[in-house]
Amino acid sequence: MKPLYHPAVEDVTVEGILYALSNPVRVQILKEIMRSNSPKSCSDFLSLPDRVIPKSTLSQHFKILREAGLIRSERKGVSMRNTPRCQELRPRFGRLIGEILAAYAEEYSAVAGADSPES
Amino acid sequence: MKPLYHPAVEDVTVEGILYALSNPVRVQILKEIMRSNSPKSCSDFLSLPDRVIPKSTLSQHFKILREAGLIRSERKGVSMRNTPRCQELRPRFGRLIGEILAAYAEEYSAVAGADSPES
DNA sequence: ATCGATAGTTCATAAAAGCGGGACTAGCGA
DNA sequence: TCGCTAGTCCCGCTTTTATGAACTATCGAT
Numbered sequence: 001m002k003p004l005y006h007p008a009v010e011d012v013t014v015e016g017i018l019y020a021l022s023n024p025v026r027v028q029i030l031k032e033i034m035r036s037n038s039p040k041s042c043s044d045f046l047s048l049p050d051r052v053i054p055k056s057t058l059s060q061h062f063k064i065l066r067e068a069g070l071i072r073s074e075r076k077g078v079s080m081r082n083t084p085r086c087q088e089l090r091p092r093f094g095r096l097i098g099e100i101l102a103a104y105a106e107e108y109s110a111v112a113g114a115d116s117p118e119s
Numbered sequence: 120m121k122p123l124y125h126p127a128v129e130d131v132t133v134e135g136i137l138y139a140l141s142n143p144v145r146v147q148i149l150k151e152i153m154r155s156n157s158p159k160s161c162s163d164f165l166s167l168p169d170r171v172i173p174k175s176t177l178s179q180h181f182k183i184l185r186e187a188g189l190i191r192s193e194r195k196g197v198s199m200r201n202t203p204r205c206q207e208l209r210p211r212f213g214r215l216i217g218e219i220l221a222a223y224a225e226e227y228s229a230v231a232g233a234d235s236p237e238s
Numbered sequence: 239a240t241c242g243a244t245a246g247t248t249c250a251t252a253a254a255a256g257c258g259g260g261a262c263t264a265g266c267g268a
Numbered sequence: 269t270c271g272c273t274a275g276t277c278c279c280g281c282t283t284t285t286a287t288g289a290a291c292t293a294t295c296g297a298t
Contacts, residue, residue: 014222019141022134043274054258059276078265079274092225099218103133106211121247162245173287178246197294198245
């Protein structure tokens, strides 16, 4: 089976990160993967708080996050284990990713419980 | 003549900013506009350090930066005066924009004098 | 005023990217 | 082996992007 491509940290680009995170669905996915203590599978996101996403579209979103260097995906049995790579990227990009996610959190806070049910 | 659209600060979105800055040409434009003490016209960028950009393409890039809220464009006689809006955005987005530009600066530093003829 | 030059926008078209349904592949458990 | 589940791939459709060409607006000179 075709191996999944993961760029080396030094091949990750700012451009790629910004592009990947310029889509709110991908941001929700990344945030959830980061928040969760255990790896998330793709199908955990078939329905987000606000919408349903077709499998093929979701697969594409994961590919973009993966190839931007933001997540690592490992096949595990029938499904996939997705984990964040933010830790790895920090030495190279510093606060960049954190600032982006924080900015989204701000923006969404008044809109919907997009990802903070905080109940 | 059609007036130029500039979003109010509260209508600026993280998504729009990230998207606008996920293109290296637009990043170079913004950085130069920020560095310069006087407003820059669009045609100042017809040829960047590394490539030549058609007028129509450039016009589109400016529109995207403008509508993302990153720059302000005022018609001044025959040309345009473009100035950054980062100052205005800081209360809302904090370090976001600065971090993005800093990350690009890092990345480019080994590649080319992308935008620092600083002569 | 009119002409000509310059700065940008708009239009048309072709290339590329995105979305999503459906078929396909891989691993797991009867 | 069959059936189920998780993802990927392929294809058609729509949207976006890039760019040359035509158009609009303003300035300066005559």
